[in-house]
Amino acid sequence: MTRKAQARLGVLLVVPLLLLVGIFLVFPMINAVYYVFVDFNGINPAPPWVGLANFTELAQDPDVWAAFSNNIIWIVLGTVGPIVLGLALALLLWHVERGSVFYRVAFFLPYILPQVAVGVVWGWIYEPSRGWLxxxxETVGLGGLTTGWLGNPDTALYAVLATAVWVTLGFVFVILLSALKGVDMDIVDAARLDGANGWQRLVHIVLPQIMPVFLMVTTITLLGGFSVFDIIFVMTGGGPAGASEVLGTLAYSSAFQLNRISYGTALALVITLLAIPFAVWLNRLQRRVSLEGTS
Amino acid sequence: MAATTTTPAPARTAPLQAELTPRARARLAGKHALLIALSLLMLFPLVLTISTAFKTEQDVQVNPFGLFSSFSTENIVTAWTVGGFGGYVLNSLLLTVPSTLIVLALSTMGGYAFARLPFPGRDLAFYVVVVGLLVPFFTYMIPLYFQLRGMGMLDSLVGVNLVLASTGVSFGTFFMRAFFSDLPVELAQAARMDGASEWQIFTRVMLPLVTSGMGALAVFTFLQNWNNFLVPLIYMPGGDYRPLTTGLYLFLGGRSIDIGPLAAGTLITILPVVVLFVALQKQVTQGLVSGAVKG
Structure with a gap:
């Protein structure tokens, strides 16, 4: 009797959720798989079947490889940067009590801002003639380095990347700081008495204790690097001359500016396929972290 | 919540200032000096936005990025009226509030069913829902455009609210399920003994116990949807209900030389987010940290 009532309510509670997910997530996902095997231009109701042609074209497209290598740069620097800086900040704030709320707000705030707004303001900072950078x-005597940061093909990607590091490091910082609060201080103190210096204590005592969370936040940041879009789209639009193009901006412009719907979808699907191993790994890590938490 | 990071081991209380040796005190002062300098560096773009937004028109033309060299509210007025940001604020609310409520309702209902109400096919249903956590929005955003076009849901408040909700329910369901799983089973059993129906157990016994989780999810989802750029960019091509994010982008493209009103528009875009975050920073960071660990 109870079981039946439970099952009935269970189904009732889940139906609206399944409808929403089915219509707006699963259905377009299945459609995506169909799109990549045809040549859809957005208008023809019965697009011709082209098999793997979209993928073979993609593999030979120099723009795709250029965008892909920018993604790699983004994933590496956009992960290492926030992790190193976020960890340094978390260690710095670890035992500070006074003012810690203010510091936390200041460091985390960039992460919750809309990236369009972030892009606008950093665009001013990078402005060639009047920008602060x-x-x-010039003030510190490095006038030779000045350039139009977003307009110069050599610097555009890295300038946007620096902005992204500024955005992401607060996220890394907050998560690592809360992991640090769980570190067993008795072991750290014992190591100190045994003569371990700060670096040794960090590498051998502290880091191993926060390793699951550390790996998890690394993977989350890394995954973000695959689907980066907003900030590049707003700050450079992928330019100048494709210098800061990534797979995400390329997929968007193929589909919505060049009406190459199928090609754009194939590109987007490639992003997903590349990211999935990391996503699965992240999922495993998270399960481990939450198991440790509940035990 | 039993995640590692939300229940830190009792942190060692910092020794009182008076007990510190002069050397330790100097070190602490140095730490604070460094932290304050870094905080100001992190907050600088925000300061720059406020400074430029409140300049007089003359001052913006000569010296747009000099800090606080004049004061006027004319840029705010221009952005709000001529720039259309007043309307964008309303549209942002129309897109964010309903979608957040949908996420909250469906995730709580689904989370409870998946945690506590066994029914045939439950595991399969759960996998369908959380697949959204593994597959990025990119994968299916292009087919979704044509699907919405076919459904007559482009440029529609209903359509875009549902899409925004669909991007949030996977995480939300996962998140709320964790909260319900942590509640003791005995509670429901006791209520059942007293003759409560399954619906009453859900609404009167269980729901009040997960309000903190619902609060965290609400704030998190609100920020996410408020900041969302790609969804309105793609699915609101006509711009009838243009929210702040794409509104700011449009303004940037059309009138980027009007730095004063642009700064004011940026400020209007980020102000609700900043206020919400500063007021609820504990919920936001905790929700996010436990969400990252658990979800």
Whole structure:
């Protein structure tokens, strides 16, 4: 009797959720798989079947490889940067009590801002003639380094990347700081008494204790690097001349500016396929972390 | 919540200032000096936005990025009226509030069913829902455009709210399920003994116990949807209900030389987010940290 009533309510509670997910997530996903095997231009109701042609074209497209290598740069620097800086900040704030709320707000705030707004303001900082970055460089005698950061093909990607690091490091910082609060201080103190220096204590005592969380936040940041879009789209639009193009911006412009719907979908699908191994790994890690938490 | 990071071991209380040796005190002062300098560096773009937004028109033309060299509210007025940001604020609310409520309702209902109400096919249903955590929005955003076009849901409040909700329910269901799983089973059994129906157990016994989780999810989802750029960019091509994010992008493209009103528009875009975050920073960071660990 109870079981039946439970099952009935269970189904009732889940139906609206399944409807929403089915219509707006699963259905377009299945459609995506169909799109990549045809040549759809957005208009023809019965697009011709082309098999793997979209993928073979993609593999030979120099723009795709350029975008892909930008993604790799983004994934490596956009992960290492926030992790190193976020960890350093978390260690710095670890035992500070006074003012810790203010510091936490200051470091985390960039992460919750809309990236369009972030892009606008950093665009001003990078402005060639009046921007703060060039002004500061001139003031400290590094005037030779000044450039139009977003307009120069050599610097555009890295300038946007620096902004992304500024955005992401607060996220890494907050998660690592809360992991640090769970570190067993008795072991750290014992190591100190045994003569371990700060670096040794960090590498041999502290890091192993926060390793699951550390790996998890690394993977989350890394995964973000595959589907980066907003900030590049707003700050450079992938330019100048494709210098900061990534797979995400390329997929968007193929589909919505060049009406190459199938090609754009194939590109987007490639992003997913590349990211899935990391996503699965993240999922395993998270299960491990939450199991440790509940035990 | 039993995640590792949300229940830190009792942190060692910092020794009182008076007990510190002069050397330790100097170190602490140095730490604070460094932390304050870094905080200001992190907050600088925000300061720059406020400074430029409140300049007089003359001052913006000569010296747009000099800090606080004049004061006027004319840029705010221009952005709000001529720039259309007043309307964008309303549209952002129309897109964010309903979609957040949908996520909250469906995730709580689904989370409870998946945690506590066994029914045939439950595991399969759960996998279908959480597949959204593994597959990025990119994969299916292009087919979804044509699907919405076919359904007559482009440029529609209903359509875009449902899409925004669908991007949030996978995480939300996962998140709420964890909260319900942590509640003791005996509670429901006791209520059942007293003759409560399954519906009453859900609404009167269980729901009140997960309000903190619902609060965290609400804030998190609100921020996510408020900041969302790609969904309105793609699915609101006509711009009838353009929210702040794409509104700011449009303004940037059309009138990027009007730095004063642009700064004011940026400020209007980020202000609700900043206020919400500063007021609820504990919920936001905790929800996010436990979400990252558990979800």
């Amino acid at each position: 060039n002004k500061v460089l």
